[in-house]
Amino acid sequence: MRRIFFLLALLAAQPAIADSNLPPAYWSDRQLPNPKQEAQAQALMDELRCLVCQGQSIADSDAELAGDMRDLVRRRIAAGEKPAAIRAWLVQRYGSWISYKPTSEPAAWPLWLAPLALLLIGGFLIRRRITR
Amino acid sequence: MSRAVRFAPLLLLALIVAALVWRLARPTDTSVHSALEGKPVPMFTLPPALPGKATLSTSDLATGRARIVNFFASWCVPCITEVKVLQELKARGVTIDGIAVRDRPQDLAEFLATNGDPYERIGNDAQSKVQIALGSSGVPESFIVDGAGIIRYQHIGPIERGDVPMILARLEQAR
Numbered sequence: 001m002r003r004i005f006f007l008l009a010l011l012a013a014q015p016a017i018a019d020s021n022l023p024p025a026y027w028s029d030r031q032l033p034n035p036k037q038e039a040q041a042q043a044l045m046d047e048l049r050c051l052v053c054q055g056q057s058i059a060d061s062d063a064e065l066a067g068d069m070r071d072l073v074r075r076r077i078a079a080g081e082k083p084a085a086i087r088a089w090l091v092q093r094y095g096s097w098i099s100y101k102p103t104s105e106p107a108a109w110p111l112w113l114a115p116l117a118l119l120l121i122g123g124f125l126i127r128r129r130i131t132r
Numbered sequence: 133m134s135r136a137v138r139f140a141p142l143l144l145l146a147l148i149v150a151a152l153v154w155r156l157a158r159p160t161d162t163s164v165h166s167a168l169e170g171k172p173v174p175m176f177t178l179p180p181a182l183p184g185k186a187t188l189s190t191s192d193l194a195t196g197r198a199r200i201v202n203f204f205a206s207w208c209v210p211c212i213t214e215v216k217v218l219q220e221l222k223a224r225g226v227t228i229d230g231i232a233v234r235d236r237p238q239d240l241a242e243f244l245a246t247n248g249d250p251y252e253r254i255g256n257d258a259q260s261k262v263q264i265a266l267g268s269s270g271v272p273e274s275f276i277v278d279g280a281g282i283i284r285y286q287h288i289g290p291i292e293r294g295d296v297p298m299i300l301a302r303l304e305q306a307r
Contacts, residue, residue: 020207020234025259051164051269064234065269068260093267095167 166267178255
């Protein structure tokens with residue numbers, strides 16, 4: 001009985017082990033006093049990928065590293081830095097992986113061209129039906 | 133409709149299934165690699181992590197000798213086993229600097245007292261700022277920095293016993 005209790009307690013303690021003992025960074029869950037700057041920060045945070053929970057944006061993630069990144073984004077926006085510059089700074093470090101915004105690099109060309117190609121194919125098919 | 137066209141959807145399905153099976157058999161590498169390999173370590177200065185222990189800044193890294201910069205934390209479980217391997221590396225003459233991520237001095241002192249201290253210097257990165265600046269995404273993670281302060285290699289996850297020869301070879305290359 002005691003052993004089972006201990007094991008259960010250990011299970012419950014698991015998530016706590018993966019986190020530090022420090023409180024979240026100051027600006028991680030606090031809005032900037034300037035609404036325009038906060039909106040800019042929010043828009044950028046929605047487009048930055050969390051390094052820990054890789055399917056989430058840093059705005060959505062509860063990971064500590066995401067909190068530290070939100071703090072970084074808000075601090076830099078508050079200091080007057082442009083969102084594009086902050087994004088570029090992060091891309092320099094993590095590659096375009098970190099940004100959800102599609103780039104214009106050759107790797108993304110199929111993404112931009114696919115809708116056009118599909119539209120052309122669709123148009124062609126319709127024309128064939130009509131003229132038959 | 134011709135016969136070939138009728139079977140096209142089936143062929144498409146087979147292709148999709150083949151692609152899925154292939155990806156399941158060889159999963160993608162989900163670790164995020166730093167884009168700074170081959171580039172100089174960005175400028176940073178960290179406050180000391182412990183009283184009486186030297187701290188770390190960029191200027192301490194370009195000293196003419198290759199070294200390991202290790203991101204770790206007292207709250208990180210794999211770091212406990214890694215620190216023993218780091219001590220082996222230290223015994224072989226490797227210089228190791230530490231960056232303690234989101235750590236408190238009292239926890240750090242306890243961690244080093246129980247598990248040993250292979251670090252020449254330890255900087256205190258309370259808000260993961262230097263971790264982000266170096267393109268690192270977790271603990272433990274290690275960077276091999278050459279004598280000119282250029283990042284030569286990023287090791288994601290703990291350095292294990294089996295990695296020692298590879299790490300020593302990379303340090304030799306970075307000399």
